[in-house]
Amino acid sequence: MSFTLYDASVPAFKLALTNLAGILDKAIAHAEAKKVDSTVVASTRLVIDMLPLTKQVQIACDTAKGAVARLSGVDMPKFEDNESTLEELKARVHKTLEFIDTANAAAIAAAEEKSIEIVYPSITLRFIGRDYVTKFVLPNLYFHVTTAYAILRANGVSIGKGDYLGAIQ
Numbered sequence: 001m002s003f004t005l006y007d008a009s010v011p012a013f014k015l016a017l018t019n020l021a022g023i024l025d026k027a028i029a030h031a032e033a034k035k036v037d038s039t040v041v042a043s044t045r046l047v048i049d050m051l052p053l054t055k056q057v058q059i060a061c062d063t064a065k066g067a068v069a070r071l072s073g074v075d076m077p078k079f080e081d082n083e084s085t086l087e088e089l090k091a092r093v094h095k096t097l098e099f100i101d102t103a104n105a106a107a108i109a110a111a112e113e114k115s116i117e118i119v120y121p122s123i124t125l126r127f128i129g130r131d132y133v134t135k136f137v138l139p140n141l142y143f144h145v146t147t148a149y150a151i152l153r154a155n156g157v158s159i160g161k162g163d164y165l166g167a168i169q
Contacts, residue, residue: 004109005071009133013064013100016145017093019166020060023149023159024090030157031086038085044151053151057089060144061096067137068100070116071129072107 031041045052051059058081069076077099083089111129118125118136127136149164 006105006108021093027157028086056144056148063141068103071111072104
């Protein structure tokens with residue numbers, strides 16, 4: 001049995017997002033213990049010119065669900081990007097995980113050479129499936145999950161590397 005594009009992507013998406021949900025659980029408990037409004041924590045940034053926690057979580061989710069949709073050839077679910085609390089961000093992560101659970105393993109495995117095009121206002125990115133996953137999706141997903149982790153850690157949430165890595169075995 002060979003290692004497929006599905007094997008290289010979907011399990012990593014699920015692990016990263018599951019761990020992000022766990023980190024958000026700890027942030028919710030921290031906010032409750034400190035009597036800090038959840039919206040305050042959700043709007044926190046590492047530095048002034050970086051996106052807040054809300055956007056970090058939204059982009060992490062969008063990256064994973066976008067990859068599953070593009071690689072398997074299904075419509076990407078639209079989320080409103082209107083989360084403002086930690087609880088709403090956690091719900092978004094779970095909604096994303098539910099979509100990822102519908103991924104067609106065979107379709108994604110067969111997408112190694114599939115043309116993928118992503119159009120942004122200032123640039124169009126073109127990949128084949130394997131490069132899309134390894135050079136764009138995984139680095140982008142990990143960047144935003146790591147930044148969410150760093151925002152929460154910098155604000156006193158008691159999390160560590162084990163929370164980020166999660167159940168790796």
